[in-house]
Amino acid sequence: MEGKTGSDPISLLSLPPEIQTKICSCLAQSFEQSTINAVLRTCKHLYEIALPLSVSFFRNATSRLDDSGACSRARNVQFLRYILIRKPELSKYVETVIFGSFSSDNPRIEHPKDIAHLKDTQSTKAEVDVFRETIQKKLGHFGLDRFPWYSPWVREWLDGLAQGNTDAQITLILLVCPNIRALLFERPKGAQTFVRFLFVVGLLSNAIPGGHYPEMPSGVPLLNVQDVYHEANDVDIRYNDFAGHAQPIFFLPRLRFYECNLAFGGDGDPQGLTLLKPRSSPIEEIVLRASAVSGPIILVMLKACNALKKLEYTQLCTTTAYRGVNPRQLAEALLLHTDTLEDLFVNFEDLRDKRWEWEDHTDTLYMGTSFSQLHSLKRLTISMQSITGILAGPPENFTSSRQMPLQIEEAPSLVNCLPESLEYLKIVACGEEIQEKAAELLRTVEKRQRFTKLTYIGFFFNRWLMKPEIDLRCDMPNVQLDIRYQTREEYVYDLARPIAKSGLGGVRNQISRIYGADARQKYLMRRGL
Template sequence: MEEQTGPDRVSLLSLPPEIQTKICSYLALSFEHSAINAVLRTCKQLHEIALSLSVSFFRNTAFYGDGDGSCSRVRNVQFLRYILIRKPDLGKHVKTVILGSFSSDNPRYEHPKDAALPSGIKSTKEEIAVFRETIQKKLGQFGLEKYPWYTPWVEEWTDGLEQGSTDAQITLILLVCPNIRALFFEQPRGAPIFIRFLFVVGLLSNAIPEAHYPDTPSGVPLVNVQEVYHEPCEVVSGYKDFAMHAHPILFLPNLRSYECNFAYRGDRGTPGLEILKPRFSSVGKIVLRACVVSGPVLSALLKTCKALKKLEYTQFCTARSLIGVNPQQLTEALLLHADTLEDLYVHFDDLWDKRWDWQDHTDILYMGTRFSQLRSLKRLTVSMQCITGILAGPPEHDNGAPQMPLKVEQAPSLIECLPESLEYLKIVACGEGIQEKAAELLRTIEQRQRFTRLTYIGFFFNRWLMESEIELRCSLPDVQLDIRYQDRDEYVYALPRPSWNSGLGGLRNRISRIYAADARQQYLVRREL
């Protein structure tokens, strides 16, 4: 084919600037290395287009498995030098920040780049002077000097910058980038400057009555953040202080999505959440995957939402797990958002004994008829036990406790528990015990008596616990009945349970937004098949 020539030939340079920007924006979205820097070196026209995009996506972490996932101090210094000294107008174009593990100063978690280039981990005296002036100017407008902790904190921050601390460097990056939309970070390993910064942001977001605002609220750090994700640095111990970190995050006025992997708050207290105002947070989507949190903790978290629209909660149970949320507690917490909740995904890991104190109150083993009051719910994915009070098989670990019943006799039927507004229903971890309740639901739907909006009904059975296949039918052409038999690996995949080893295939390489964006997307797609 001959190359096109003449006035009709279309090239990248001939396209309108907005189209060029759109095309180049895809080159800036990269898991580890951005291709946008190559565009900067092509020509003056594309350099102008690509310049702002070159900083829109700031990622600082090693691949998990190539190191410890740590942030690079060299990378931080280079970025601060670029957006604060060489091109000070670029900070406003940073939209996404992804951070691996960091601390105040611990060589154990050193990034490979820092070990190879130790001379690059600290800023010059002239740069430190600029950084100090920037901190004082940015925060000085808020009247924070009245707080006794403010001056020592700023001094500690400046000292950290002089020493090349990742804690101090990262906090400064977040301070000087006013238009960040998405923030992903790994649980800090002792980062007092960053943690204090989060609480200062909460203070300035008017969550506490005595907060002082300048005339221009847009000057508040992180005010434009819409999405926050964080995860633990150690899978074995879990994210025990997730609630303390979530507390100031939920103050962010434009927050729309909050996600945490392996949140661990199994006690009955709510440290970090108890002073949050009810119905204060603008967050509409909360995702807690592979988590161990108590009922009061989950309730305190959901109470902060003005109008929750989506919740995903998968419970991770082990022999070491403390008491987690039970289905009845979940129902009570969700009823606060009966008018707004549209999408719920909940899996309680039915194969494990949660060590609930159920002997005198077996009704806590299922969500109950009050669950039907979620009148706006459209999509529901739920494990069998918590919607029916029936187990597919005996729990695998009871730790010497009384065996949980395979069936709670007084549990209500499905048609008594499910909201009429449902359009999509998937029940997972099913066993033969659900057949009667499922058949009753399908008969009711066929008679057009109730659940007239349902167009998809799925029952996913644990194949290895089944003695025979299930006979369920629905004659309505506009209702898809989906019956599947999953093996054990597929069951575990749907939770997902974390792997105790930290190599490939572990928690981070399946559902992490920091270390495994592609694998995570594949996981989510496969889970919905």
Template sequence: MEEKSRSDPISLLSLPPEIQSKICSCLAQSFEQSALNAVLRTCKQLYEIALPHSVSFYQNKSYRIDDCGSCSRARNVQFLRYILIQRPELSRYVKTVIFGSFSPDSPKFEHPRDTAHPDDTKSTKAEVGVFRETIQRKLGQFGLERFPWYDSWVGEWLDGLAQGTTDAQVTLILLICPNIGTLLFERPRGAPVFIRFLFVVGLLSNAIPGGHYPEMPSSVPLWNVQDVYHEANIVDVHYNDFAAHAQPLFFLPRLRFYECNVVFGGDGDPQGLTLLKPRSSPIEEIVLRATVVSGPVLLAMLKACKALKKLEYVHLCTRTAYRGVNPQQLEEALLLHADTLENLFVNFNDLRDKRWEWEGHTDRLYMGTRFSQLHSLKRLTISMQAITGILAGPPDTNTNSPQMPLRVEEAPSLIECLPESLEYLKILACGEEIQEKAAELLRTVEKQQRFTKLTYIGFFFNRWLMESEVDLRCGSPNVQLDIRYLDREEYSDGLPPLAPKSGFGGVRNQISRIYGADARQQYLMRRGL
């Protein structure tokens, strides 16, 4: 009997409720909605357990990277009808929302589903009445009617809901779901209702700590958001208004992780980011990939963080975006978090001509010795030029640009500028001339004179720029020395991969959390993250 009981299969119904709930959560997180729907139809017991998970992940985007990334208006209408009118008690279970690009002019970027079913894209007059009552009830408690723009904004919002615009629909979903923890969205095209909504969220979130509304903090929209990701999906159409969207998000009281891809921060103006109060944001991790932001923009972002633990900055060079923060501007910004910064990944894309004014400004090519003051830093991945002032080889140049220097003689040695707290060090885009500085560091580590916490040191050389392999050794048994020689294709693994040209004539963002989950995961795995 005992042997038979061991071989009997365990049914889903026989599992404890907490295990059943965990299984449903996994199905929801993997977007296996069809499988979750099957569980809902099984029996009453599993229906009750699976129902909250059926709305926990809401995504509305195109499923092909060349479909313009538009939201489906019909999908939004269906979701609003369900969680606001039919089963309003379920709105509190919505935890993750993912939106493709949304716009007040949705028909211009029509989702295939809406083209096939145009009658499903608009709400009824009665439903718009419920929307009106909901907006007025939820926002009325904050006294926003005293602002001159309030009535016209709500009117525009309601008009958009009646017409079925994704701008208005997305904004209402964000308003009525109080426990959203993760928000992912593609750069909106215009979207005045959503942009004003972000302004309101920032206004209210900023007011709470001041005591204006101490009795109702949980009523503030997006109050529970901890993870925000937004992007431009087309690389050649830069996210040049990202600061206007990021500024109110930085006010969110529980936000810990912020990522923006294909950021374009202009040549210096930090825009609304200057309104952020120093040390006011709880953000601990910032990731900016395929990015061109100026020193003032990055400084404004980092100033706003209370205690930053991780920063990733990957510079993008395109025909229209060459400038960006330089190493010493980055160093200045990082020193604001010398007591807390633990993980830093920086790739300035050294092999591309960024069209800076190199002549007379060689100090802008590398960080200085103040970098060693980051005494909490444990993991560092950085390119050779930024840390040593040495370039592996000549970059791609433009005949109208001065030649970048290959070596800055007054730049510090590695042991002068690296923090003693480092446990992991990887230097990318190396050339032969780093050997002297690298050997000095390895001798110091081997003799245990300094950097006693280092357990990994990696030098990744650009093979196609070298005449021979280097001779670097470390006799310390506690240190893994990783010497690699990368081809051009492997070198690009430190930079976001790009998909083919899109229908708009631009290059797609292939590491998108919204559209490119598989490519993104492969990219991070190649980088060892």
């Protein structure tokens, strides 16, 4: 009998079970579930391996960047029937849930699947009875009925389930899946059942006044969530109410990563974040891209983190946008995490109009020397003005009775602003005015007097604002000096702005985890993230 040679093909069935599971898990994370569902029909062995994985990744959103973001009500109903009625033992395997746009009533733009299968978008009376029993079983033993809002909320929830509302359906999915690790959703519009559910989760986590549990009780929904992402998907709408949704999210006891895109928050009031307690959240990484969030809101969010390791903030300013946090406010807030913060990416859109700050509050336009106290910081990407107080050019649409100087008087040198712990430094949106300060930094690094851990130094210049080439050198063999000249398009790209390219004629988010996975991956790779 001939034995197998090294060239013999290896079948999936011949692989160890752990390898089979890993392969099937990759299929389960595709945009369409049909890939993993096809494995279920192959043989009994692969059926047993693939069955838990077939529900591990539940996605209810369109798959392309330029599609409508409406959830499918029919898909929600189908999933609830499967994990709650047909195979309830599978609900514990749901780990990632991704939802597009949903609301308390019919979506503004119907999902194509719902139009074709309208009869499948609503639950039967028998199913609603099962839903009622499930809600009572999951929440009944927490004593929530002592609150006057509880019974009306449950009634509205059940009515919504009977009517096929995406808000009610999604909230039930989150209730019955105890091991969700990642939750991704587009800004819910008028989704009161979902918003109240987040409040209840915070209440049961003993984070909201009125909770009377000395320790967190078992069975709390979303107990195992570690990663939350939410976004607005249109720059003209933005996420003005993100803070009200973020507050209960920050109460999640095992949350490590939080990201919100197009987050906008008012000039001074911390809004819905007032109940966050200092050092109460285990969040280690916060990302706010294409956002304009006020200083007080940023401060409350950072205060709530027990040990923040990474922060990314890219500012988006429009004619109707809030001003957002300024560099000095952010630097002061970051001092709360001098012992833990390792990675900072901040870009304040230097060319934005500064008419409200420039003449009277120039000291707020750069971080200041206190920034050097971040002695655990290893990676820093920052725009030139934010770290030096120098502008690469006049701000856009700036009008003033006085001529604007491009350099703030008495702005400190780079060597006095940067932490000694840095290993990676990239300064973007540069103008030729930074050359003297950059040369001083490079001389200091060459002499190994300070910044002995730096191995990468990058200066990315705005090509369209410059005339001469920059003459900067570093002769240290173990230090990479990276000088680049960016186009206007590349400058905008660094700011993570949404792009005006959509089949519907709108503006879509190029770094969306929900709709633009491929575009997002290319964006992050290009930025070195």
